[in-house]
Amino acid sequence: MSLSRRSFLLTAGLLGAAGSSVLTACGSGGTGGAGDGTELAFWYWAGAISDTVVEDVAAATSGATITPSVIGGDFKQKLTTTLSAGQSVPDITGVKGEDIASFLTQADAFLDLNELGAKDIASTFSAAKYAAATTKEGKQIGLPIDLGPTATYYREDSFAAAGLPTDPAAAGEAVATWDGWFDAARKVKAATGAASVRNSTDIFAVALAQQPSTFVDADGTWAGESDAVKKSWDLAVQSHTDGVSGAVFDGTGYNQALAAGTIVGHVGPAWFGLDIASGAPDTSGKWRVTQCPDGPANIGGSFLTLTTTCRNPQVAFEYIKTLLSAENAAKSFTDASVFPATLAAYDLPALTAGQEFYGGQATIEVFGPAAQALPTVYDDPNNAAIAAPYYTELSNVEGGKDATAAWNDAVSAAKQIAQRAGVQ
Amino acid sequence: MTLTAPSGAAGPGAAAASAGRGRKKRLIRPARTGGSQQRLGPVYLAITPFFALFGVFVLVPVVFSIWLSFQKYSVLGGIGGSEFVGLRNFEFLVQDATFRRAIVNSLLIWVLGTFPMLAMALVVAAMINSVTKLKSFYRLAYFLPNVTSIVAVTLFFGALFSEQFGLINQALEGLGLSGVPWLTDPWAMKVVVATLITWQWCGYNAILYLAGMQAIPGEVYEAAALDGAGPVRQFWSITLPLLRPVVLFTTVISTITTLQTFTEPQVLFGSNTAVNPNSGGPGQGALTMVLYFYQQAFNNNDYGYGAAIAMGVFAVVLVFVVINFRLARTGDDR
Numbered sequence: 001m002s003l004s005r006r007s008f009l010l011t012a013g014l015l016g017a018a019g020s021s022v023l024t025a026c027g028s029g030g031t032g033g034a035g036d037g038t039e040l041a042f043w044y045w046a047g048a049i050s051d052t053v054v055e056d057v058a059a060a061t062s063g064a065t066i067t068p069s070v071i072g073g074d075f076k077q078k079l080t081t082t083l084s085a086g087q088s089v090p091d092i093t094g095v096k097g098e099d100i101a102s103f104l105t106q107a108d109a110f111l112d113l114n115e116l117g118a119k120d121i122a123s124t125f126s127a128a129k130y131a132a133a134t135t136k137e138g139k140q141i142g143l144p145i146d147l148g149p150t151a152t153y154y155r156e157d158s159f160a161a162a163g164l165p166t167d168p169a170a171a172g173e174a175v176a177t178w179d180g181w182f183d184a185a186r187k188v189k190a191a192t193g194a195a196s197v198r199n200s201t202d203i204f205a206v207a208l209a210q211q212p213s214t215f216v217d218a219d220g221t222w223a224g225e226s227d228a229v230k231k232s233w234d235l236a237v238q239s240h241t242d243g244v245s246g247a248v249f250d251g252t253g254y255n256q257a258l259a260a261g262t263i264v265g266h267v268g269p270a271w272f273g274l275d276i277a278s279g280a281p282d283t284s285g286k287w288r289v290t291q292c293p294d295g296p297a298n299i300g301g302s303f304l305t306l307t308t309t310c311r312n313p314q315v316a317f318e319y320i321k322t323l324l325s326a327e328n329a330a331k332s333f334t335d336a337s338v339f340p341a342t343l344a345a346y347d348l349p350a351l352t353a354g355q356e357f358y359g360g361q362a363t364i365e366v367f368g369p370a371a372q373a374l375p376t377v378y379d380d381p382n383n384a385a386i387a388a389p390y391y392t393e394l395s396n397v398e399g400g401k402d403a404t405a406a407w408n409d410a411v412s413a414a415k416q417i418a419q420r421a422g423v424q
Numbered sequence: 425m426t427l428t429a430p431s432g433a434a435g436p437g438a439a440a441a442s443a444g445r446g447r448k449k450r451l452i453r454p455a456r457t458g459g460s461q462q463r464l465g466p467v468y469l470a471i472t473p474f475f476a477l478f479g480v481f482v483l484v485p486v487v488f489s490i491w492l493s494f495q496k497y498s499v500l501g502g503i504g505g506s507e508f509v510g511l512r513n514f515e516f517l518v519q520d521a522t523f524r525r526a527i528v529n530s531l532l533i534w535v536l537g538t539f540p541m542l543a544m545a546l547v548v549a550a551m552i553n554s555v556t557k558l559k560s561f562y563r564l565a566y567f568l569p570n571v572t573s574i575v576a577v578t579l580f581f582g583a584l585f586s587e588q589f590g591l592i593n594q595a596l597e598g599l600g601l602s603g604v605p606w607l608t609d610p611w612a613m614k615v616v617v618a619t620l621i622t623w624q625w626c627g628y629n630a631i632l633y634l635a636g637m638q639a640i641p642g643e644v645y646e647a648a649a650l651d652g653a654g655p656v657r658q659f660w661s662i663t664l665p666l667l668r669p670v671v672l673f674t675t676v677i678s679t680i681t682t683l684q685t686f687t688e689p690q691v692l693f694g695s696n697t698a699v700n701p702n703s704g705g706p707g708q709g710a711l712t713m714v715l716y717f718y719q720q721a722f723n724n725n726d727y728g729y730g731a732a733i734a735m736g737v738f739a740v741v742l743v744f745v746v747i748n749f750r751l752a753r754t755g756d757d758r
Contacts, residue, residue, distance in 0.1 A: 077722055084499050102725070106499070249706050250607060256588045385724045388703060389522070396707050413521055420516050420729055422496070 037091075037311025040319070042068040044094040045075045048302055049145055050335035053328045061322070063315040066092075075099075083109050083307070091310040092320060095142055097301040100133055102381040103141065110141040111306040116317040118143060124326075126298075126341045128374035133303050142303030143324055144341035146332075148269025149370035150206050150292040150299060152181065153276065156359060157286055158194060158264040162187035168361060172290035178207075178235055181267065181293040185244035188264060195246035196265035198254055200236040200394045203245070206267050207232035208387075209297035209377070215387060215414065216380035222423050224386060224414045233410075236394055237403045247398040255279035267292060269299040270339040270367045277357045285359045289366045296370035298377075301341060339367060346371070382421040389413035492731035499725045506728070513732035523733060525708055526716040527740055529614065533712060534682045534744070536618035542674060545626050546667075549633035550659060563634070566627030578620060578691040582607070585616050607692065610709025617688045617710055625681070629674045636670035637663060675748050683741045686714040713737045 044054070051070075058066040069090075071078055076099045082089050083106070095103055103110070118140045122130055125144050133142035152175050156166045164184050165171050175181040185196035197203055208214050211228035223229065239245040246263040248254045257263040258280035266272060276287065304320040306313055322328065329340035330350040345351060346368040354360040380386075393410035397403050493513055498505035517523055552562045569577070584591050585606035593603035606612045640663065648658050664671075689712055693705030702719040704711025711719075714737060721730025 074722075080499055080725060250587070252586055252588060253608075385726070392703055392708055399707055409521070416516060416520060420513075420726065 035312065038064050040064045040066045040091040040310070040312060040316055041088075042066055042092040042319075043071050043075075043079065043090040044068065045096075046070050046072070047336050047338075048094045049323060049338055050328075050332035052335055053323060053331050057319060057322050057328065061315060061319050063318075064312045066319060076102075086309075089307050089309045091307060091312070092316050093305055093307060094145070095133075095303045095305050097132070097148070097303070098384055100142065100303055101379040101383065103305075104133070104135050105381045107135045107137075107139055107141055109308055111308055111310060111313055113140040113143060113306065113317065114138070116306075116313055117321075118317075121321065124342055124344060125324075126343060126371050126374060128298060128376045129301055129341045131376050132379060133305075142305040143320055144301060144303055145324060145329075146271070146301045146338045147341045147371050147374070148271050148298055148300035148339065149367050149374060150209065150267065150269050150297050151289045151363075151366050151370060152292055153266040153268070153273065153287060153289050154184075154188075154196070155261075155264040155283070155286045156288050158188050158192050159184070159288075162191040164188070166288070168288050168290040168366065171288065172366075175290065175293050178293045182238060182242055182244065185239075185265065186242055189242075189244050192261075192264065194262050194264040195257075196244045196263075197239055197267055198246050198248055198263060200239045200245045200247070200398055201391050202266065202268055203239045204232050204236035204390065204394055205299060206292065206297060207235045207294075209299050210294055210375065211377065212375065213378040213380070215383050216418070216423050218378040218380075220380070220423060222415065222418050224418060225411055229390075230407075233390065233394075233407060237397055240398050241403075245398065249395055249398075251279075258283065270363075270370075271300060271337060273357070273363070274337045284357045287358050288361055289358060289363050291366060292370065295375075296373055298374045301339075339371075341371075343372065380423075382418065382423055385421065386414045386418050386423075389417070489731045489734055492728055493735050495728045495731075497727040497731075499727070509728070513729050514735075516729065517732050517736050522708070522711070523713070523716060523736065526704075526711050526713045529704070529708070529710065530683050530685065530712045530714075530740070533614050533617050533621070533685055533710075534679065536614055537621035537682050537685070538675070538678045540618075541622040541626050542629060542671075542678060544622065545629035545674070546633055546664075546671075548626065548630040549637060550663070552630065552634055553637045563631060566630050568627065569624050570628040572624075574620075574624065574687045575691055577624065578688050581616065581620050581623075582692050608706045610707045613689075613693070613705055613709040616692065617685060617712075620688045621682055621685065625678060629678065632670055632674055633667060636667045640666045672749070676745055679744050679748055680741055683744060684714045684737065685712045686718065689715050690718065713740065 042054070042058070054068045058068055075094070075096060079090075079093060079095070121143075122140075126147055129144040129147050130140075133144065134140050152172075154171065154175075159166045159171060162184070164174055164187060171184075173180075174184050181196075188194060188196055208229070211232065213223065214226075214228055214232075215222075215224045217223045240247070246254075246257055248257050248263065254263070254275075258276060259282060261283070266276065273287075273289070277284070304323065306316050306320070310316050324340075324342050326340075326342050326344035326348060329338075329342040329345040330348040332338040333340055333345065334350045340346070340351075346364055351364045351368075352362055354362045389410045393401070393406040393413075397406045494508060494510060495506040496509045496512075498507075548566060552559060552566070555562060583589075585593075587593060587603060587605055587607060590606065592606070596603050604612050606616050644662055644666075645658055648662055653661065689704055689710035690702060693710050694702050701723050702715060704715055713733070717730050717733040717737060720726045720733060
């Protein structure tokens, strides 16, 4: 508004001219499609996988020069834009777990890794996570990098104060079901006044992940009012009504609550441990993990894919295969806390060692079996958009809104989003 | 994106265009009397860059987004892969409770962020107008916020209003008051966004008012002073009535800008979770119309519906601009 129209347009024109020349420059290098190209561009985001592993394996790969780039900002948006523009498309790219379902509907943009030999190594990965990148027709568009097997996080001192067993195995029996977890959380609340989860949406997310399908059935029909969704919703609301939810929705507030000891537990994926550890380093040694109520589920975890325009599929496939070998996956775990989807990595010292933050507990004893037992679920491409109103309304419930009214509002808003997306 | 460009240019653009037309006439007439049509060549050449850029950066995106709003757009299928759905996107839009919430949020932010800001700008302008020393310094100081990066300023304000460690809550607690949950209470969130808008646009509007004030002839004030009018009476009876065109202009421009608030809520409440990005913070308290458009178009990749929302935003903004215009006009006729 402060610019005059003329100077604005002049600047825009100059930028536009500069931009288009840059685009053409990249475009000529970005798309080849030959099959024996000597240059490969690799896109991933910070923390997706160990940077050292990415660099080292790239240096050791012969046949093509691999140029890894860490892409900041909204990764999915940038990848989508590039794919639809068809210019400067990376040859190898990461895809986030929550986005894989929508990219499965655009499977034409990716190579079938089965044709490059993925079939032979399929059994080395978590079966449920591997299946999440398989289309209905059996095309494999990605190899899983990591997983988020869920577990119960608790503080040993809080469980002791509440008269609960503190040993992970015994505590696991106490929280083996949701009823058991709520019972334990209420005891912790009574004894210490502290909450056992960040907010109710965490419970919702875990309970949803345990369902074979959620908002949309595998045959594409609307299921936003199904028992699976309602049960998860009710558990989330219970965490609010029982007073065991911390009702904290912002990062700074959460770190503060962890440090002050007003939130002393969590139910969530393996990678969430890093959030707790970095949010409240002073609580190191007090935390433990044990099994997830009602059994493990998976939240998050990413993939490596090859695009259709990949200039050298053979070399690219060898590259991602090597990145995800047990040794390299274990290195990624050490460097970037990426919990491997490669099962053989669980036996390596990097993962079997006791962890200081958890008082020396070897957390792999909880996450390892959980990762092997993950249920295979149907994740509809529209789930992410349809889920949004439920999360919004749960935060409203924690703000004092009536739970029944919130449920009705969530369902009607979600139904509309589903209709718009073509779900019947 | 198509939103900001056309309406951002609409206010001053309209003025510039009419001014341009006037100038063109004056240039053309002497050319005709000279009898040579060839002299028009350089004139058209001179105005071509503007219209070429206008076409590429304004007209094409606007037409494209109108077309988009009638489509179910396929992200990777592109233009060929999308499907005509008639008015379906608009049917959804009128039934969309979230869009209604976004309209209400935007209107509240508009009220909170425009009228106190314009009143303050007027006071600031009157003060700058009356200082004798360092006038340029004050002008620059008040204008500076307007040319500062909104994202940087928003991050700074986010820290100021932070609930546990923020300067504002610490000051409140220091005074014995209780802290306000600035970033989680739906009302306080709107106040924060409105404060940011005020901070950024107050100086800009003050400069416009100042220019208007300096255009008022000194004799009018001298005459009023002779008649015994004090500074306050002079302000109400001379400055304000003579500033009416400027007030109209600033109100219209501020309405257009504020109803399209996006950056502030996007940065403050944008991506706190991966599952529900850009939902406008707790209780969707800061979900503005344009943020909702952005979320649907760029987070959910529903470009067709996003374009329909953009049309909805255009309609809402138009209604309020017309209302503003009418109100100020009536005052003029009196």
